[in-house]
Amino acid sequence: MALLKSSKIISTVRVHPPLGALSIRASSWWSEVQMGPPDPILGVSEAYKRDTNPKKMNLGVGAYRDDQGKPYVLSCVRKAEAQIAAKKLDKEYLAIGGLGDFTKACAKLALGDNNEVIKSGRNITVQTISGTGSLRIGANFLSRFHTEARDVYLPKPSWGNHTPIFRDAGMQLKAYTYYDPKTCGFDFQGALNDISKIPEKSIIMLHACAHNPTGVDPRPEQWKEIANLVKKRNLLVFFDMAYQGFASGDIDRDAWAVRYFIEQGHNIVLSQSFAKNMGLYGERVGGFTVVCKDAEEAKRVESQLKILIRPIYSNPPMNGARIAATILNTPDLYKEWLGEVHGMANRIITMRELLVANLKKEGSTQNWQHVIDQIGMFCFTGLKPEQVARLTKEFSVYMTKDGRISMAGVTSGNVGYLAQGIHAVTK
Amino acid sequence: MPASRHFCQKVPQATPVAVFKLSNDFKEDPNPMKVNLGVGAYRTDEGQPWVLPVVKKVEKLIVADNRLNHEYLPILGLPEFRSSASKIALGEDSPAIQENRVGAVQCLGGTGALKMGAEFLRRWYNGNDNMKTPVYVSAPTWENHNSVFANAGFEDVRPYKYWDAEKRGLDLAGFLGDLETAPKHSIFVLHACAHNPTGTDPTHMEWTQVAEVMKRRKLFVFFDSAYQGFASGCLDKDAWAVRYFVTQGFEMFCAQSFSKNFGLYNERVGNLTIVARDADNVRRVLSQMEKIVRVTWSNPPSQGARLVAITLNTAELFAEWKDNVKTMADRVLLMRASLQAKLQALGTPGTWDHITQQIGMFSFTGLNPKQVEYMIKERSIYLMASGRINMCGLTTKNIDYVAKSIHETVVNVQ
Numbered sequence: 001m002a003l004l005k006s007s008k009i010i011s012t013v014r015v016h017p018p019l020g021a022l023s024i025r026a027s028s029w030w031s032e033v034q035m036g037p038p039d040p041i042l043g044v045s046e047a048y049k050r051d052t053n054p055k056k057m058n059l060g061v062g063a064y065r066d067d068q069g070k071p072y073v074l075s076c077v078r079k080a081e082a083q084i085a086a087k088k089l090d091k092e093y094l095a096i097g098g099l100g101d102f103t104k105a106c107a108k109l110a111l112g113d114n115n116e117v118i119k120s121g122r123n124i125t126v127q128t129i130s131g132t133g134s135l136r137i138g139a140n141f142l143s144r145f146h147t148e149a150r151d152v153y154l155p156k157p158s159w160g161n162h163t164p165i166f167r168d169a170g171m172q173l174k175a176y177t178y179y180d181p182k183t184c185g186f187d188f189q190g191a192l193n194d195i196s197k198i199p200e201k202s203i204i205m206l207h208a209c210a211h212n213p214t215g216v217d218p219r220p221e222q223w224k225e226i227a228n229l230v231k232k233r234n235l236l237v238f239f240d241m242a243y244q245g246f247a248s249g250d251i252d253r254d255a256w257a258v259r260y261f262i263e264q265g266h267n268i269v270l271s272q273s274f275a276k277n278m279g280l281y282g283e284r285v286g287g288f289t290v291v292c293k294d295a296e297e298a299k300r301v302e303s304q305l306k307i308l309i310r311p312i313y314s315n316p317p318m319n320g321a322r323i324a325a326t327i328l329n330t331p332d333l334y335k336e337w338l339g340e341v342h343g344m345a346n347r348i349i350t351m352r353e354l355l356v357a358n359l360k361k362e363g364s365t366q367n368w369q370h371v372i373d374q375i376g377m378f379c380f381t382g383l384k385p386e387q388v389a390r391l392t393k394e395f396s397v398y399m400t401k402d403g404r405i406s407m408a409g410v411t412s413g414n415v416g417y418l419a420q421g422i423h424a425v426t427k
Numbered sequence: 428m429p430a431s432r433h434f435c436q437k438v439p440q441a442t443p444v445a446v447f448k449l450s451n452d453f454k455e456d457p458n459p460m461k462v463n464l465g466v467g468a469y470r471t472d473e474g475q476p477w478v479l480p481v482v483k484k485v486e487k488l489i490v491a492d493n494r495l496n497h498e499y500l501p502i503l504g505l506p507e508f509r510s511s512a513s514k515i516a517l518g519e520d521s522p523a524i525q526e527n528r529v530g531a532v533q534c535l536g537g538t539g540a541l542k543m544g545a546e547f548l549r550r551w552y553n554g555n556d557n558m559k560t561p562v563y564v565s566a567p568t569w570e571n572h573n574s575v576f577a578n579a580g581f582e583d584v585r586p587y588k589y590w591d592a593e594k595r596g597l598d599l600a601g602f603l604g605d606l607e608t609a610p611k612h613s614i615f616v617l618h619a620c621a622h623n624p625t626g627t628d629p630t631h632m633e634w635t636q637v638a639e640v641m642k643r644r645k646l647f648v649f650f651d652s653a654y655q656g657f658a659s660g661c662l663d664k665d666a667w668a669v670r671y672f673v674t675q676g677f678e679m680f681c682a683q684s685f686s687k688n689f690g691l692y693n694e695r696v697g698n699l700t701i702v703a704r705d706a707d708n709v710r711r712v713l714s715q716m717e718k719i720v721r722v723t724w725s726n727p728p729s730q731g732a733r734l735v736a737i738t739l740n741t742a743e744l745f746a747e748w749k750d751n752v753k754t755m756a757d758r759v760l761l762m763r764a765s766l767q768a769k770l771q772a773l774g775t776p777g778t779w780d781h782i783t784q785q786i787g788m789f790s791f792t793g794l795n796p797k798q799v800e801y802m803i804k805e806r807s808i809y810l811m812a813s814g815r816i817n818m819c820g821l822t823t824k825n826i827d828y829v830a831k832s833i834h835e836t837v838v839n840v841q
Contacts, residue, residue: 028704029647029678033551036714039721042502063498071496085490088483090476092468093692096444129535132725146434161721168722201434236434267435281499282729292435303441310444311574312542312723313535318693319730320497 040160041400048398056396057414059405062212062377063281064344067411072344074279076336080326089322094315096306098127102321105328106287110241110255110272117262121295124302126309127316130286131242131273132161137288138238138269139169140308141301146236148201155179155191155205157402159212159240162205176204179214184370184382186216192229200234208241208270209254210376213404217247217375223257227264237266242273247376249345251338267291274324276377277341283320344408348377351410355379358419366426379405387425395421445570449809458807462825464816465809467623467788468692469755472822477755479690481747485734495733500726502717504533504698508732511739512698515662516619516652516669516681523673523702530701530709532716533727537653537684538571540699541616544649544680545579546719547712552647553612558582561613563605565589567813569623572616572651587615590625595781595793597627599636606640612647619652619681620665621787624815628658628786634668638675648672648679656688658787660756662749678703685735687788688752694731759788762821769830776837790816794836801840806832 038046044060066072097103107118107125117123128134142152152171154162155178163173176198177190198204206226211217218226230237239258247254261268267290274285288305292298309315327333356368371379383391383403391397397418399405410418443451449465471477489495503509509531514524523529534540545562553560558580564572566586576584587609588601606615617637622628629637641648650672655665669681685696699716703709720726738744767782782790794802794814802808808829810816821829 028708029552030703030708030712032555033708033711033715035711036718039502039717042499042721042726046501061499071498073496077497081490085486088478091478091482091691091693092476093686096447129724129728132721133723136723145438148434161725164718165722275499280497282497282726284724284726284728290435297435297438300438300440301435303443304438306444307441310538311571311578312539313695314538314571315536315693315695317535317695317728317731320728 044398044400051396051398053396055414055417057398057409057418059397059399059409059418062276062406062408064276064279064377064408065411067347067413069409069411069413072279074337074340076327076333076340077279077323079336080323080330080333083326083330084322091318094127094318094321096309096315097302098316099318099321099325101329102285102325103127103287105325106272107289109251109328110244110258110270110287110289111262112252112255112259115259115262117291122292122298123289124292124298124305125287125289126302126305127321128271128286128288129313129316130275130284131240131271132165132286133284133316134271134273134286134288135162135165135240136169137305137308138271139166139171141290141305142203142236142238142269143170144308145304146203149199149203151199152203152205152238153195153198155207155211157213158205158207160400162240171203174202178211179216179380181382184216184380185373186218186222188218188222192225195226195229195233195235198233198235202235203238204230204235205238205240206257208239208244208258210243210247210378212242212376213378213400213402214380215374215376215378216380218257220256220260223260227261227266231264231266237261237268239268239270241270243276243376244272245277245338245341246345249342251341262291267293274320278324278327278337280320280323283323284317285320285324348407351407351412351415352379354412354415355410355419358416359423362419362423364419364423364427377406377408379407381405381422383422383426390425391421394424397421446811449811452803453809456807456809460825460828461807461809462820462829463809464820464829465811467687467817468819469687469690469788470819470822472758472824474820474822474825477690479748479751481738481744481751482690482734484747485737485744488737489730489733497729500533500729500732502720502726503531503713504727505729505732505736507740508736509533509698511736512683512685513700515655515739516666516683516698516700517673517702518663518666518670521670521673527706528703528709530703530713532699532701532713532720533732534682534697534699535695535724535727536686536697537651537682538575538697539695539727540682540684540697541572541575541651542579542723543699543716543719544682545576545581546723547716548614548647548649548680549580550719551712551715552614556580561585561610563587563609563613563615565616565618565622567624568616568618569651576616589622590627590791592793595778595791596784597629597633599629599633603636603640606637606644606646609644609646611645614647614649615641616649616651617668619650619655619669620667621654621658621789623653623787624789624811624813625791626785626787626789627781627791629668631667631671634671638672638677642675642677648677650679650681652681653684654687654787655683656749656752657756657759660753660760662752673702678708685731689735689738689748691731691734694734695728696731696735759818762818762826763790765823765826766821766830769826770833773830773834775834788817788819790818792816792833794833798836798840801836802832806836808832
């Protein structure tokens with residue numbers, strides 16, 4: 001059994017206690033525990049909360065907001081909740097792998113209704129603690145069983161939490177070129193070059209759609225070439241799909257890459273989150289799928305996933321999975337959901353257009369086309385850390401220091417102010 | 428050939444977790460007399476799961492409240508849940524709380540709380556990333572204790588003497604002996620009350636002896652509190668040991684579960700309460716807990732914590748909850764008394780006082796593996812190979828059958 005290779009997730013900044021406290025501190029088990037730095041993403045929200053500027057904007061964490069800047073509870077979610085409440089269900093433990101009605105529907109959503117993988121039973125899909133929990137189970141599974149290679153190749157850049165998750169699970173992180181800062185777009189050739197050099201049997205992480213943080217996705221023809229190259233290199237594909245439906249507004253379109261890879265014979269592993277596309281953030285709804293050779297292999301893999309899950313949290317939470325399952329399995333709720341996801345994606349697209357229009361109005365001469373070309377919740381503005389710092393300090397606009405903004409936090413009410421701020425720090 | 432085809436090929440079939448296999452076998456048994464005394468969940472006298480009336484009430488409140496949404500909780504969880512949950516364990520007037528040296532992490536059930544505590548200890552206790560610190564779990568203990576600590580990286584998880592099979596009680600001398608010989612700074616996982624699986628708790632006097640040795644030998648106190656309220660029916664009584672250790676000045680962890688006492692099994696509601704020397708230590712500990720949470724589940728689920736927080740923080744609901752808890756505990760006590768009386772009346776060989784002396788959901792009957800097998804195969808009464816039964820599986824309707832079956836088993840099978 002592979003032991004977890006630990007990583008010290010500590011700050012190098014040592015907090016010195018006031019002198020008088022030293023003697024007390026010395027008698028604690030925790031004297032040497034250092035103060036950890038705030039989370040680079042979630043810490044942004046916390047800083048935002050402390051700010052008293054009435055014009056402040058939180059463009060940090062990717063949580064959808066309506067055009068009034070308020071959290072949005074989907075109507076299909078409220079309906080599902082009412083249906084569930086009426087059923088008077090018990091609260092007995094779920095199976096380790098989660099709610100069957102949810103996991104089946106979760107797999108279908110990603111792979112398509114009539115997918116051969118599902119029909120032949122050669123996938124195992126377990127319910128996880130949203131996307132993070134899914135990635136973690138996946139990382140633990142690969143760490144224990146994928147002994148061929150310890151290396152996970154992430155796109156450059158990737159979601160900030162990918163690295164610590166895999167590292168904590170004992171994997172090694174490497175990167176392949178992805179984002180082109182010159183064009184604020186996809187560096188297709190750069191990616192192909194790097195991928196062609198990845199040692200065989202390594203693991204490659206691909207964002208299925210709405211790449212986080214850049215919003216830059218490959219086009220279908222580019223995906224095809226990537227799939228081909230990955231096959232040539234004999235790499236294990238780990239898809240992270242946290243935004244299905246959110247990117248283009250179309251569920252099937254956003255899952256196209258995942259389905260294409262499977263069609264091409266890649267037995268992928270896949271993480272899914274329902275935090276954004278169903279607005280179930282705090283309910284922690286996700287899935288982890290391993291596409292296996294056949295049903296027998298899937299059974300073996302399932303038994304090992306259970307062994308991994310049990311010592312972390314025993315079995316997953318019911319509430320969110322029940323809501324998601326109800327929506328996915330009830331035709332009119334499902335239809336309503338598709339409409340609402342489409343609506344959310346559309347509002348974001350509109351905000352992108354408005355932001356660019358306002359920047360032009362401010363007199364910006366920079367090229368902001370990438371704001372419209374990028375897709376999904378996030379926009380990689382191209383702002384440098386110093387510009388980001390100014391935007392935060394002078395305008396109370398909160399974002400991560402890589403220049404990523406969550407378009408979901410932009411409204412028709414504040415887009416003008418945002419344009420002002422961005423123009424001010426970039427002119 | 429894609430890489431994945433190779434690597435999954437080698438993945439072996441794992442053996443199923445015993446307690447779930449038992450439940451499965453029970454499900455498939457066609458015998459109408461069958462009784463499930465396996466998995467630890469409360470059942471009513473009709474043998475049904477019980478959603479607490481107060482839970483139903485609060486759920487309605489939550490669904491009706493349009494101000495509530497599904498946004499992310501903070502990494503460490505819902506603040507009003509964390510503080511009220513810690514108060515439940517330590518007592519409202521706990522000196523540690525008044526001195527501002529208590530912190531908490533909302534976790535996924537008791538398991539999640541143990542996990543977070545274990546991960547933190549492995550990184551930060553007894554040197555950095557010290558996987559060699561021995562972790563002691565009781566013999567016997569909840570089987571997942573071993574896995575939680577081993578998976579957190581601890582290389583040396585060992586038993587401490589606890590259950591005396593001969594006298595069917597606590598092996599105090601053995602327990603104290605292991606405390607005396609454990610390497611300094613060893614971690615000890617203590618069951619706060621209603622020991623799982625034996626139902627045998629130390630007396631107050633015995634706890635003071637345990638505490639004395641642990642303090643003197645600088646051993647780490649990690650309480651597992653999964654049954655507060657469930658054991659005696661009284662929250663404060665069941666928290667006596669935890670609170671005593673606080674008065675003795677220990678820095679400690681207490682993993683709390685609200686699965687049983689709130690009946691919220693599948694909502695995964697747990698809390699890791701941290702008692703430290705002072706507020707500064709708490710602050711630093713919590714900041715590092717955040718890092719661990721972030722790479723495991725990012726932030727915890729909202730529903731269950733909200734439910735518990737509303738209940739604990741609203742006077743009438745809190746009173747109703749305590750009442751619901753007492754209902755469950757009382758039924759268990761009734762079944763204990765009933766079973767013991769019936770076995771005595773039948774003249775079943777051996778002594779059966781341990782049934783009423785033991786406390787909480789479980790009882791270590793003393794039946795040996797052969798006898799257990801007989802109970803399952805011949806009587807369709809499902810219990811763990813250790814002889815552990817879940818008292819909640821007993822009802823006024825099946826208790827005669829179970830008593831007679833135990834009698835027959837003990838008489839016919841040695």
